[in-house]
Amino acid sequence: MRYDVGMSLRDRKRARVRQSLVDAATELFERDGYERTTVADIAAAADIGTRTFFSYFASKEELLFPESDRRVQATVDAIAARDPEDSPVEVLIRALYLTGVDSDDLTDRLAALRLRLIREVPAVRGRALQIQLDAQQQIAAHLAEAFPEQLDRVKAGALVGAFVGAVTGAVQVVMEDLPAHHDPKEMRAAVEEATGVALRPWMTTRPH
Amino acid sequence: MRYDVGMSLRDRKRARVRQSLVDAATELFERDGYERTTVADIAAAADIGTRTFFSYFASKEELLFPESDRRVQATVDAIAARDPEDSPVEVLIRALYLTGVDSDDLTDRLAALRLRLIREVPAVRGRALQIQLDAQQQIAAHLAEAFPEQLDRVKAGALVGAFVGAVTGAVQVVMEDLPAHHDPKEMRAAVEEATGVALRPWMTTRPH
DNA sequence: CACGATAGCTGCATCCAGTGCAGAATTGCA
DNA sequence: TGCAATTCTGCACTGGATGCAGCTATCGTG
Numbered sequence: 001m002r003y004d005v006g007m008s009l010r011d012r013k014r015a016r017v018r019q020s021l022v023d024a025a026t027e028l029f030e031r032d033g034y035e036r037t038t039v040a041d042i043a044a045a046a047d048i049g050t051r052t053f054f055s056y057f058a059s060k061e062e063l064l065f066p067e068s069d070r071r072v073q074a075t076v077d078a079i080a081a082r083d084p085e086d087s088p089v090e091v092l093i094r095a096l097y098l099t100g101v102d103s104d105d106l107t108d109r110l111a112a113l114r115l116r117l118i119r120e121v122p123a124v125r126g127r128a129l130q131i132q133l134d135a136q137q138q139i140a141a142h143l144a145e146a147f148p149e150q151l152d153r154v155k156a157g158a159l160v161g162a163f164v165g166a167v168t169g170a171v172q173v174v175m176e177d178l179p180a181h182h183d184p185k186e187m188r189a190a191v192e193e194a195t196g197v198a199l200r201p202w203m204t205t206r207p208h
Numbered sequence: 209m210r211y212d213v214g215m216s217l218r219d220r221k222r223a224r225v226r227q228s229l230v231d232a233a234t235e236l237f238e239r240d241g242y243e244r245t246t247v248a249d250i251a252a253a254a255d256i257g258t259r260t261f262f263s264y265f266a267s268k269e270e271l272l273f274p275e276s277d278r279r280v281q282a283t284v285d286a287i288a289a290r291d292p293e294d295s296p297v298e299v300l301i302r303a304l305y306l307t308g309v310d311s312d313d314l315t316d317r318l319a320a321l322r323l324r325l326i327r328e329v330p331a332v333r334g335r336a337l338q339i340q341l342d343a344q345q346q347i348a349a350h351l352a353e354a355f356p357e358q359l360d361r362v363k364a365g366a367l368v369g370a371f372v373g374a375v376t377g378a379v380q381v382v383m384e385d386l387p388a389h390h391d392p393k394e395m396r397a398a399v400e401e402a403t404g405v406a407l408r409p410w411m412t413t414r415p416h
Numbered sequence: 417c418a419c420g421a422t423a424g425c426t427g428c429a430t431c432c433a434g435t436g437c438a439g440a441a442t443t444g445c446a
Numbered sequence: 447t448g449c450a451a452t453t454c455t456g457c458a459c460t461g462g463a464t465g466c467a468g469c470t471a472t473c474g475t476g
Contacts, residue, residue, distance in 0.1 A: 010443060010452075038432065049455040054434065125341075126334030133337065136377060153385075157377035158406035165373015166366040169344060173365035176345075190362050198366035201409040218423075218472055246461060257426045262463065 018056050018066075021046045025063050026110050034121050061127040064114050072135045074099040076142050088147045088156075089202055092163055095139075119175065132168070136160050162202060163195075170194040226264050226274075229254045233271050234318050242329050269335040272322050280343045282307040284350045296355045296364075297410050300371055303347075320392075327383070340376070344368050371407070378402035 024045035028037040039060055043053040057063045078095035086094070117124040137157070144156035151159070170191040215223065232253035236245040247268055251261045265271045286303035294302070325332040345365070352364035359367070382402045386394065 008444080013443090014453090039434085040432085051435095051456070052454055055453075058434090060433070122338065123334075126331075126338050129337035129341065130330065130334050133333075133380075137380060140377065140381070153381045154378050154402055154405050157379075157381035158374040158402070159377070161373035161375070161377020161380075161406070162370040162409075163373070165377075166370035168341075168373070169348060169369020170362050170366035172341070172345060172369075173348065173362045177361060191366075194360075194362040194366035195370075197363050198370040201412065216473080221472090222424085247463090248461085259427065259464095260425055263424075266463090268462070 014056075017046065017048060021048075021053065021056055022063060022066055022110065026113055029113060029117070034117050034124065059127075061124055064110070064117060064124060065127065065131055066110075068131045068135070071099055072138050075135075075139050079139070079142050079146050082146065087204075088143060088151055088159065089204075091146070092139075092143060092159065096163065096167075115175075132164065136164050159202065162199060166195040166198045167191065170198075222264075225254065225256060229256075229261070229264055230271060230274055230318065234321055237321060237325070242325050242332065267335075269332055272318070272325060272332060273335070273339055274318075276339045276343070279307055280346050283343075283347050287347070287350050287354050290354065296351060296359055296367065299354070300351065300368065301407060301410065304371065304375070323383075340372065344372050371410075374406035375403050378406040 021042060025037070025042045028041055028045060032041075039053050040050045042060075042063070043050045075095045075098070078098050079091055082091045082094075114124075114128075118128045119125070140156040140160040141153065143160060144151045144153045147156075174187050174190055229250060233245070233250045236249055236253060240249075247261050248258045250268075250271070251258045283303045283306075286306050287299055290299045290302075322332075322336075326336045327333070348364040348368040349361065351368060352359050352361045355364075379399055379402045382398045383395075386398060
C-alpha cells in the first residue's frame with residue numbers, strides 16, 4: 001500500500017525519512033541489540049541529526065510501534081460497520097479477528113523483532129502494555145456507543161478487557177512455554193481453544 | 209504489623225532506611241510532583257547518598273510499588289488453601305476478592321498517591337502494567353498446578369488474563385469518570401461495583 | 417574485647433535519553 | 447526570484463542509571 005498520495009513534497013520527504021529511521025533501527029537492533037543501540041546511532045544511520053530523531057518519534061521505544069493507531073482505527077471501523085444482527089460479543093470477536101495478531105506479525109520483520117523485544121526488554125514491554133491499554137479504552141468507548149441499550153461504559157470496559165486479557169494471557173504462556181520455533185498454526189489453535197474456554201461465560205449466545 | 213522480628217541489626221537498619229525512603233518520596237511527590245522530584249532529592253531527604261538509592265530500589269518507579277510481591281503471594285496462598293469443592297473460577301474469584309483492590313489501597317497514603325500517578329505519569333503506568341502482567345503469570349502458573357486435570361497452562365493464562373482484564377477494564381472506566389474526587393468511600397464503592405459487573409458473567413452459581 | 421571477613425555506603429566518572437533554544441537550511445508560495 | 451513558514455541541527459543541560467574503587471559499619475569468631 002501507498003500512503004503518500006495527496007501529500008505535499010514536504011510530507012512525502014518526511015514520510016520517507018521516517019521510514020528510513022524505522023529501517024535503520026530494525027537493522028541495528030537486530031545486529032547489536034536494543035539497548036546497545038543508541039538513538040544517536042540510529043539517527044546517524046538514517047543520516048539525520050540526533051536531535052531531529054525526536055521530531056519523528058517521541059522516544060526510542062515509539063520507533064517500534066510506528067502504526068499503533070492504524071490497528072485501533074481498523075477495529076473501530078469494524079465496529080462501526082457491524083451487522084445489525086450481531087450482539088456486542090459477536091461484533092467484538094469479528095472486529096478483533098479482522099485486525100488480530102495474525103495479520104502480519106509473523107512475516108513482517110519489524111513485527112517479529114518487536115515481539116522478541118517485548119519479551120526481552122522491560123522498557124519495550126512497558127510501552128507495549130500502555131499502547132494496548134489505550135487501545136482497549138478506545139475500543140470499549142466505541143463499543144458502548146454502538147450498543148447503548150445493552151452496554152454501559154463499565155460493562156463495555158469489562159468486556160473488552162476480558163477479551164484482550166484472555167488473548168494476551170494465553171499468548172504470553174504459549175510464547176514462553178513452547179520453545180520458540182513452533183508451528184504458528186498450532187500456537188494459534190492453542191490460544192483459540194484456551195480463550196474459548198476462559199470466555200465461555202461471556203458468550204451467552206451460541207458459538208460462531 | 210512488624211516485619212523486623214528475627215532480623216539482624218543490619219537488616220533492621222536497612223528496612224528502616226528503606227521505609228524512610230518511601231516516606232520521603234511520598235512527601236516530596238505530593239508536594240512537588242513526581243517528575244519534578246529527583247532521585248537526588250529523595251536520597252537527600254532520607255539522608256543517604258544518591259548512589260545508594262539504587263541499592264534500595266532499582267529505579268524511581270519501583271519506589272511506588274514497595275510490596276508488590278506480597279499481593280501475589282497472598283493470592284497464591286489463597287489458591288493453595290482452596291476449598292476442594294471449588295472450581296478454578298470459584299477459587300480465582302475468592303482469591304482475588306480476598307486480596308483485591310479493596311484491602312488498603314484507599315486508606316494508605318502511598319496507595320492513593322500511586323493510583324493518581326498511575327493515571328497521570330506514563331512511566332508509572334507502564335511499570336504498574338508490567339507488575340500486573342507479571343503477577344498474572346505467576347497466578348496462572350499456580351492455578352494450572354492446582355487444577356492439573358481441568359486446566360493446562362495456556363487455559364490458565366487465558367482465564368486469569370480474562371479476569372484481570374475484565375476487572376481492570378471496568379475499574380479504569382469508573383476511575384476516569386470520577387476525576388480527582390478523593391472521597392475514599394465513594395471510590396471504593398465504585399470499584400466494588402465495577403468488579404462485580406466485571407466478574408458477574410463467571411458467577412454462574414449463585415451469589416455469595 | 418579485638419580482629420579479620422563481609423556486606424553495605426558513597427563519591428566520582430561516565431553513558432544515554434530527552435528537552436529547550438536559537439540560528440541555519442529547506443521548502444512552499446506569490 | 448524573493449519572502450515566509452517549517453523543519454533541521456548543534457549546543458548546552460537535566461536527570462536517571464551503572465561501574466568502579468575505596469571507605470565504613472556490622473558480624474561472627476576466638
